[in-house]
Amino acid sequence: MKHLLNLLAAVALLVWGTYLVRTGILRVFGGNLRQVLARSIDTRPAAAMAGLGVTALVQSSTATALIVSSFVGQGLVALPTALAVMLGADVGTSLMTVVFSFDLSWLSPLFIFVGVVLFITRQATPLGRFGRVLIGLGLMLLALRLVSESTAIMVKSPAVQALLLTLSSDILLEITVGAVLAVIAYSSLAIVLLTATLAASGAIPLDVALGLTLGANLGSGLLGVLATAKSSVEVRQVPIGNLVFKIVGVIMAAPFAAFWIRTLKPYLPEPATVVVLYHLVFNVLIALIFLAFTHIVARWVEQWLPKPDRNMVAGRPHHLDPSALATPSLAISNAAREALHQADIVETMLLGMLRVIKDNDLRLAEELRRMDDTVDQLYSAIKYYLTKISREALGEEESKRWTDIISFTINMEQIGDIIERVLLDIEDKKIKKGRNFSDAGMAEICELHARLVDNLRLGMSVFLNGSVRDAQKLLEEKARFRDLERAYAGTHLTRLTENTVQSIETSSLHLDLISDLKRINSHICSIAYPILDSAGALSPTRFRQVLPEEPSRAL
Structure with missing residues (x-):
């Protein structure tokens, strides 16, 4: 029982080390990895190479699948190109398996020691996050050594030998077990390394090890499908296409497992080497065979999962992909895109508000007020999504972006509330009472509204680009807007002294309206504060400093 617990603990340590490496790499290079993928996928061969390189760093084809799937969901990458990236990603994972199959256990103490020192002393810096990666690498190497030692003891047990022999009778069972283990461990890399270690210690026959390896590859494809199960159709298409490659590849390779053993075993006496090379060759051949057919598989997937009609604003897809929460940089990007979606709806409300004022359109006013409910719902959804992102997993820049998104969505939600109240006032005090603004007053409102729309669009640009x-x-x-509002309030009072009938009837509404427009503009301009503060370009105080020679005025 003790030796079984030791083995299970070593396997858990291997899985945990893989997780630390994957998340650490994403925290250090997450944004750069996304840029590399975005810039390197002009052709399918280039896309495959980009997927190989990124996955070799991240050590998880599932993480690469989530990143590429988000690109497809955003319309930045075509589905055939994304599938080519995934073919390269699988090769990248198998290359890292070969690297870890060598006896590198002597590096484990060094990696753990250096990693812990860096992580503790520089925790909030990229160097500290790199220390986390070193800790994960050290734990993986340590776990592989512990697995080897534990299995060497357990394999001598008659009961264990009898249990392992049951796997040698059915390759379908071996594939199933390998797939289930990969899904449970959330890493095909960890399961293939575990299988190679078990084969090297004699715990399982070589033919069983190859069946488990095929199953681990199938499990990695299932992982992507399960991780994106609640995502939009466009996001789910990539993992499903990759799973098709896996299924067809396993069906093609399974009958030739015995041939592989007969061919290579005389030249590669180490069973672990046979396993990892089998894993590598399997993925390389799948990539070479299917790279020319990604467009066909993409067409199949699009027929199975057709994109819904998204012509209406309310039908636009939401970008808060739950599967991206494991990748903080990707989750932050999704939240920012959803915040822009919220701002688009606010802009629609703002544009429609002037039409209601001009045309006395009650039906449009009701539609716009219903849109405020959508703005509120988006605010709640974005806020909840952001709270599920671990703040400890965010770098300094990502933490600032997290705060910027929260601030932006709050301002958009409050603008929506102000527009809703303005529409109610217009209905009650203008439309239902049959009143109209004077020509001069209407011109002033139009001028302020036009500036407001321009400022909102500029604010969205500032939020997006951080200029x-x-x-x-x-x-x-x-x-400027504050000065203009004061000037127009003064001209309105001048019209009142001239006894202009329309100005008298709508005086209260006119003054409230231009005041509300100023409040909306204040919320829009608040978008600039975090950007300027981060750049050190924000004045510490907005109060005018009194010059020494200027005499103070007694109150």
Whole structure:
């Protein structure tokens, strides 16, 4: 029982080490990895090479699948190209399996010691996060040594030998067991390494090890499908296409497992070497065979999972993909895109508000007020999504972006509430009472509204690009808008002294309206503050400093 617990603990340590390496790499290079993939997938061969390189770093084809799937969901990458990336990703994982199959246990103490020192002393820096990667590598190497030692003892037990012999009778059973283990461990890399170690110690026959390896490959394809099960159709298409490659590849390779053993065993006496090379050759051949047919598989997948009609604004897909939460940089990007979706709806409400004022359109006013419910729902969904992202997993820049998104969505939600109240006032005080603004008053409202729309679009650009120059321009617009609002309030009071009938009837509504427009503009301009603060371009105080020679005024 003790030796079984030791083996299970070693397997758990192997899985945990793989997780530390994968998440650590994503935290250090997450944004750069996404850029590499985005820039390197012009052709299918280039896409495959990009997938190979990224996955060799991340050590998880599932993580690569989530990143590429998000590109397809955003419309940035065509499905055939994304499938080519996944073929390369599987080769990248198998290459790392070959590397870890060598006896590198002597590096384990060094990696763990250096990693812990870096992680503790520089935890909030990229160097500290790299220390996390070193800890994971050290734990993986240590776990492989512990697995080897534990199985060497357990294999001598008659009961264990009898149990393992049951696997040698059915390759379908071996494939099934390998797939289930890969799904449970959330890593085909860990299961193939475990299988190679068990084969090297004599715990399982070589033919059983190859069957488990095929199953681990199938399990990695299932992992991507399960991880994106609740995502949009476009996101789910990539893992399903990759699973098709896996299924066809396993069907083609399974009958030739015995041939592989007969051919290579005389030249490769180490069973572990046979296993990892089998894993590598399997994925290389699948990539070479299917790279020319990704467009055909993509067409099949699109027929199985057709994209829904998304012509209406309310039918636009949401980007809060739960499967991306394991990749903080990707989850932050998804939240930012959803925040822009929320801003698009606010812009629609703002544009429609002027039409209601001009045309007295009650039906449009009701539609716009219903849209505020959508804005509120998006705010709640984005906020909840962001709270599920581990703040400890975020780097400094990602933490700032997290805060920026929260601030942006709060401002959009409050703008939506203000527009809803304005529409209610227009209905009650203008449309239902049959009143109209004077020509001069309407011209002032149109001028303020036009500036407001321009500022909102500029604010969305600032949020998206983080341009300090645009943020400064947006902040300057706040002062201009405030001065314009005061000037128009003064001209309105002048019209009242001239006893203009329309101005008298709508005086309260007019003043409330331009005040509400100023409040909306203040929320828009608030988008600039985090950008300027991060760049050190924000003045510590907005109060005018009194010059020494300027005499103070007694109150």
